[in-house]
Amino acid sequence: MDRILATADRSTAVGRRDYAVLLLAARYGLRPCDIRQLTLDHIDWRHARLDIRQAKTGRPLALPLLPEVAEALSAYVRDGRPATASRVVFVRHRAPFEPLAAGNNLAPIMRAALQRAGLADRQGRRGGLLSAAPFLDLVIRLRGRKPIIPRGVHRFRTFEESEQWSMRMMARPSKPVPRA
Numbered sequence: 001m002d003r004i005l006a007t008a009d010r011s012t013a014v015g016r017r018d019y020a021v022l023l024l025a026a027r028y029g030l031r032p033c034d035i036r037q038l039t040l041d042h043i044d045w046r047h048a049r050l051d052i053r054q055a056k057t058g059r060p061l062a063l064p065l066l067p068e069v070a071e072a073l074s075a076y077v078r079d080g081r082p083a084t085a086s087r088v089v090f091v092r093h094r095a096p097f098e099p100l101a102a103g104n105n106l107a108p109i110m111r112a113a114l115q116r117a118g119l120a121d122r123q124g125r126r127g128g129l130l131s132a133a134p135f136l137d138l139v140i141r142l143r144g145r146k147p148i149i150p151r152g153v154h155r156f157r158t159f160e161e162s163e164q165w166s167m168r169m170m171a172r173p174s175k176p177v178p179r180a
Contacts (some may be wrong), residue, residue: 020089
């Protein structure tokens with residue numbers, strides 16, 4: 001995951017935007033539509049929280065604002081985001097500076113990062129995403145499915161713990177589905 005995140009050129013405005021987008025997807029498993037619709041009002045800087053309403057389910061979601069994510073969002077908002085009256089965090093970087101189009105699922109940002117990381121070895125719609133086993137959990141989450149988390153555990157102390165657990169779960173053989 002760090003290999004993908006490291007590909008974003010944070011010395012440019014677009015790179016800071018791309019890094020923040022990738023980080024939101026990687027650390028929280030947010031769907032592209034939720035990232036695209038994130039507004040400045042959803043970020044509670046004082047209490048270090050993200051409070052959003054999921055676009056797909058309509059359910060509210062409160063997440064701790066991880067220091068790494070807070071830093072990336074702050075860097076983009078302060079030093080990368082074009083001046084605009086829009087409250088949406090991620091906006092176009094060519095005039096008119098307005099929110100990204102509703103049909104923009106952020107796939108170009110993610111596909112480009114995978115290519116820069118050397119993980120997109122095939123052409124086509126999936127662009128080699130499935131060939132990178134360590135990133136399968138991210139792919140599952142980006143495709144709008146629920147993240148794989150253990151019952152009763154609401155969060156891990158670190159992202160690495162979460163990633164290690166996900167990898168162990170993906171390596172386990174799946175249980176056969178009983179036939180009716």
